[in-house]
Amino acid sequence: MTTRTAAPTANYLRLSSALAMVTDAMSRALQGSVFSFRRETRVSDADADALRGAIDRALPLLDFKFTDPRRQLPKTLGTRLRNFRKMLTQMRDAPNGEALSSVIQGMRGKTTDAWQKFLEYRDEALAIVNALDEEDLDAYEVGPYTVQTFNTGRGDWDADKYGAVRHVLRMGEKLLSQHGLGRFTGGAVLAYPTKYLPPSAGAGGSVLAMYRRGDDIMWLAVGGGNPQRILQSFIHETGHRIYWRFLGTRGRAAWEAYFEGDTGTPDVDAVIKAWEAWAARGDVRYGRTLGHWLLHLKNSGQDDLLMWTEIIASKAAVEENLDPYGGAPKRGEVPALDQVIAKRSEIRSFLTPVTAYSATEAGELFAEAFAHYIVDGPSRLHPKLRAELREVLPIMKVGSSPLSLRRDYGASDADDALADAWGR
Numbered sequence: 023m024t025t026r027t028a029a030p031t032a033n034y035l036r037l038s039s040a041l042a043m044v045t046d047a048m049s050r051a052l053q054g055s056v057f058s059f060r061r062e063t064r065v066s067d068a069d070a071d072a073l074r075g076a077i078d079r080a081l082p083l084l085d086f087k088f089t090d091p092r093r094q095l096p097k098t099l100g101t102r103l104r105n106f107r108k109m110l111t112q113m114r115d116a117p118n119g120e121a122l123s124s125v126i127q128g129m130r131g132k133t134t135d136a137w138q139k140f141l142e143y144r145d146e147a148l149a150i151v152n153a154l155d156e157e158d159l160d161a162y163e164v165g166p167y168t169v170q171t172f173n174t175g176r177g178d179w180d181a182d183k184y185g186a187v188r189h190v191l192r193m194g195e196k197l198l199s200q201h202g203l204g205r206f207t208g209g210a211v212l213a214y215p216t217k218y219l220p221p222s223a224g225a226g227g228s229v230l231a232m233y234r235r236g237d238d239i240m241w242l243a244v245g246g247g248n249p250q251r252i253l254q255s256f257i258h259e260t261g262h263r264i265y266w267r268f269l270g271t272r273g274r275a276a277w278e279a280y281f282e283g284d285t286g287t288p289d290v291d292a293v294i295k296a297w298e299a300w301a302a303r304g305d306v307r308y309g310r311t312l313g314h315w316l317l318h319l320k321n322s323g324q325d326d327l328l329m330w331t332e333i334i335a336s337k338a339a340v341e342e343n344l345d346p347y348g349g350a351p352k353r354g355e356v357p358a359l360d361q362v363i364a365k366r367s368e369i370r371s372f373l374t375p376v377t378a379y380s381a382t383e384a385g386e387l388f389a390e391a392f393a394h395y396i397v398d399g400p401s402r403l404h405p406k407l408r409a410e411l412r413e414v415l416p417i418m419k420v421g422s423s424p425l426s427l428r429r430d431y432g433a434s435d436a437d438d439a440l441a442d443a444w445g446r
């Protein structure tokens with residue numbers, strides 16, 4: 023496979039300048055109402071005219087046709103584009119400012135409005151054209167998944183990245199099928215050659231994968247060079263997909279009840295004791311700081327202690343300012359360990375997490391538990407968490423090896439032994 027440059031094509035430039043004009047006209051028309059909490063939108067007739075003109079120029083460019091009739095846009099993307107055209111047509115057809123105001127008003131939802139919707143559609147349309155215009159960048163199938171590769175101009179597609187997509191989707195499908203979850207495989211995947219998903223995906227920060235509930239699309243960034251981590255993220259997101267699409271209201275209610283109900287006082291003293299002991303060692307510098315302690319736990323592979331330290335530190339609202347170069351704490355600052363000790367009796371948290379992140383919210387708990395169950399095997403999960411997961415997803419099997427496929431989803435002997443070893 024060849025490496026391609028990410029130069030924007032003529033079609034892309036045409037569409038992006040047409041959409042930039044719509045963006046300007048729309049933001050002028052909405053003026054104050056875009057960024058304020060004012061519920062009312064009042065568009066002047068002149069602004070409505072300008073917006074109409076801009077939309078008229080952009081609309082024909084949004085009707086994509088492949089030169090090769092065998093090529094097709096993945097269905098979900100086709101629907102999104104159609105909705106975008108519908109939205110623009112509706113605004114264009116409003117005869118004056120007053121009519122346009124009420125059209126825009128009508129697009130307001132609980133968590134979104136006409137402006138937000140427009141920006142989302144616009145970025146997506148540009149990304150699609152950018153990808154489709156590259157002759158080699160095509161939608162293709164990997165097992166049950168339809169993959170659309172996206173070119174962001176910041177990274178490029180090469181054999182390694184195509185390989186990463188293949189690895190993640192093939193392994194993902196295999197693992198899910200082995201666990202009796204073949205029905206949850208497949209669907210549309212948007213793949214990016216970058217290390218992380220771009221901000222236009224709506225994901226903040228360093229995100230490798232994302233599931234968008236509104237249109238049931240999975241996003242994947244494969245440029246980071248660690249397919250195993252991407253796989254873990256992919257399965258985590260598949261967990262979100264299952265949570266929202268297949269668990270049902272009752273399953274979700276049961277899961278939320280578990281998350282809310284299993285709250286109490288974690289073993290703060292155990293963390294403090296281990297931390298104190300390490301900090302007291304002669305060869306340890308700044309041992310009472312959170313940053314150095316977490317790094318030590320990470321490096322020494324003490325996952326459980328690491329998880330509980332993170333949870334407890336966040337519940338104790340630990341604040342820490344370390345010198346970015348030497349890692350020294352600021353003068354006069356109360357060390358993190360002492361902050362935890364001061365709050366030891368107040369700390370409450372979810373009691374059967376699988377990662378620190380899983381203790382933050384019911385949906386994340388499900389996705390994290392699911393990902394660890396599927397990728398690392400059930401023994402990573404606290405027995406209670408494992409039981410709850412099987413309860414809401416009874417078709418899930420224990421199945422990382424051919425042998426374990428024969429056991430149904432009842433706990434194996436090995437699981438029980440681990441459960442005992444776990445204690446709580």
Ligand SMILES: [Zn+2]
Pocket residue numbers: 258262386389
């Ligand atoms: Zn998540």
